Amino acid sequence: MTVVSGVRVxxxxxxxxxxxxxxxxxxxxxxxxxxxxxxxxxxxxxVVPGFVDIHVHGGGGATFTTGDAxxxxxxxxxxxxxxxxxxxxxxxxxxxxxxxxxTKAFAPLVAEGVxxxxxxxxxxxxxxxxxxxxxxxxxxxxxxxxxxxxxAGEGAIRLVTIAPELPGALDAIRLLVARGVVAxxxxxxxxxxxxxxGVEAGATVGTHVFNGMRPPHHRQPGPVFAxxxxxxxxxxxxxxxxxxxxxxxxxxxxxxxxxxxxxITDAMAAAGMPDGTYELGGQSVDVAGGVARLxxxxxxxxxxxxMDKAFRRxxxxxxxxxxxxxxxxxxxxxxxxxxxxxxxxxxxxxxxxVLLDDALNVRRVMxxxxxVS
Numbered sequence: 001m002t003v004v005s006g007v008r009v010x011x012x013x014x015x016x017x018x019x020x021x022x023x024x025x026x027x028x029x030x031x032x033x034x035x036x037x038x039x040x041x042x043x044x045x046x047v048v049p050g051f052v053d054i055h056v057h058g059g060g061g062a063t064f065t066t067g068d069a070x071x072x073x074x075x076x077x078x079x080x081x082x083x084x085x086x087x088x089x090x091x092x093x094x095x096x097x098x099x100x101x102x103t104k105a106f107a108p109l110v111a112e113g114v115x116x117x118x119x120x121x122x123x124x125x126x127x128x129x130x131x132x133x134x135x136x137x138x139x140x141x142x143x144x145x146x147x148x149x150x151x152a153g154e155g156a157i158r159l160v161t162i163a164p165e166l167p168g169a170l171d172a173i174r175l176l177v178a179r180g181v182v183a184x185x186x187x188x189x190x191x192x193x194x195x196x197x198g199v200e201a202g203a204t205v206g207t208h209v210f211n212g213m214r215p216p217h218h219r220q221p222g223p224v225f226a227x228x229x230x231x232x233x234x235x236x237x238x239x240x241x242x243x244x245x246x247x248x249x250x251x252x253x254x255x256x257x258x259x260x261x262x263x264i265t266d267a268m269a270a271a272g273m274p275d276g277t278y279e280l281g282g283q284s285v286d287v288a289g290g291v292a293r294l295x296x297x298x299x300x301x302x303x304x305x306x307m308d309k310a311f312r313r314x315x316x317x318x319x320x321x322x323x324x325x326x327x328x329x330x331x332x333x334x335x336x337x338x339x340x341x342x343x344x345x346x347x348x349x350x351x352x353x354v355l356l357d358d359a360l361n362v363r364r365v366m367x368x369x370x371x372v373s
Contacts, residue, residue, distance in 0.1 A: 008318030026369035049329040050085025050305035050352030055264035059271035064089035082306035085352035091368025092134040093122030093282035110156040125187035126163040132301035141172035162200025163188035177202035187212040195226035234335040239310040246317035258323035262332040266300035
């Protein structure tokens with residue numbers, strides 16, 4: 001048994017001052033006020049649920065985008081050290097062979113629990129809004145390709161981002177949903193109506209909303225307004241002050257509410273590394289001042305963010321601890337079907353938690369009931 005007590009506990013819709021979390025095995029056994037617990041091991045600070053990142057390409061000098069299992073372990077370990085106890089391995093637009101080999105390489109890591117699943121950000125994206133995606137590998141949705149990938153993954157594929165205006169996109173979204181895979185809308189030049197058609201077909205996530213999308217206009221609202229207003233869509237936000245102004249983040253979160261807003265990192269291998277030149281999906285990326293941009297045209301190329309930084313940024317943008325924590329944990333967990341056991345501090349949930357100091361910096365991380373070294 002492990003007890004963390006004498007802390008502020010962010011549990012569901014409340015903050016428990018002088019609270020405790022009692023862990024037995026790999027599960028949370030009890031959460032409450034320290035006045036009702038006889039356990040010791042007091043620690044000062046704030047305890048939040050383990051962060052859940054559903055959109056991350058790498059970190060600590062390692063990448064998910066090449067489909068290398070050793071690289072994936074290194075990237076996952078780096079982000080775990082920053083409080084991300086659940087993550088999807090996000091790939092970028094790639095040739096069919098790489099998508100298949102990565103699926104087969106990462107499926108055992110999903111079965112082992114290193115990863116919570118695979119996210120394909122592409123290749124079924126808009127040429128006009130491809131951003132840092134490699135335009136050489138963009139293509140229209142293929143039901144046969146998706147079927148083969150899903151079969152090869154044996155449940156490992158959890159999320160696929162698609163531009164809904166492409167030929168065959170709505171059928172692809174329907175296929176994904178029917179096969180138990182979450183469909184996301186992103187890197188899209190869709191109109192408001194085309195975006196809502198994707199939602200009607202079953203898409204339930206907006207990929208880094210505002211970024212890689214036709215910008216909103218009061219007479220042509222496009223995908224941003226459609227996704228922010230769609231009651232069943234969780235909107236991803238990159239809270240790094242680069243992808244989104246803090247005022248945009250605060251406004252968007254006020255529109256969706258924390259139940260439909262998910263903080264993500266969109267981090268690439270350069271996260272946690274010195275400035276320099278890196279690679280993303282076969283393209284050169286220059287990192288200067290922690291900002292990643294394509295060498296060829298200066299387009300934003302992911303981020304160097306970690307989830308603890310995103311959480312602090314959200315709080316700094318004016319969100320209180322409860323909604324910021326929900327956006328960093330419970331909402332993204334729910335978006336990929338893991339709300340039953342992850343993303344919240346409650347009895348019966350998996351014992352994933354992050355102990356922060358009063359400045360919200362990570363002090364310790366627990367995953368599956370074990371402290372991470």
